[in-house]
Amino acid sequence: DTEVTQTPKHLVMGMTNKKSLKCEQHMGHRAMYWYKQKAKKPPELMFVYSYEKLSINESVPSRFSPECPNSSLLNLHLHALQPEDSALYLCASSQGHNSPLHFGNGTRLTVT
């Protein structure tokens, strides 16, 4: 079990669907992250929130829309995705610099 909870664990969606991924942590961390990971590849950073404000957007297509409703929650809204967006989406949190990232177990997304 991890201290970062991601739901759902698996998601299958069509290219015209709208869905959301959710992430929750109760460790008091002020930084939260979304990563995308393709099979046998390292995680790729998508978004970073620091103190509930978007700090980094790694030129992610607008069909991915992050939201940080409060310091414990992070959402990733999905719309009009492409099959190549199929991947493992990982959420993480941390206290800041020189501190480890705590990852959730991810959402396995399949776009059909």
Add this chain to the structure above:
Amino acid sequence: SQQGEEDPQALSIQEGENATMNCSYKTSINNLQWYRQNSGRGLVHLILIRSNEREKHSGRLRVTLDTSKKSSSLLITASRAADTASYFCATEVIRLLIQGAQKLVFGQGTRLTINP
């Protein structure tokens, strides 16, 4: 290009042997971290070593950092079948420091298989 490059890409050893993985990076770092990932799961943090540190231990894990060579190594001693996983190094690059958070750049990873 990736900040961190790891070698070997894959390593297969017998249970009880030691496993060594290496990571090289290109620019100045604030810290270097090692993570483990079991298949289809999230990453688990193993060790963080700061740029002014040279060696850290945690149980059967030993990490070294050589900033002059821009390289790090992870040693797992007395390996067990449960150590089978992918191992990633990740660097917090100084020029990418952001307030209150960190931008980690991950290496390509080493897939470690421990044979019983």
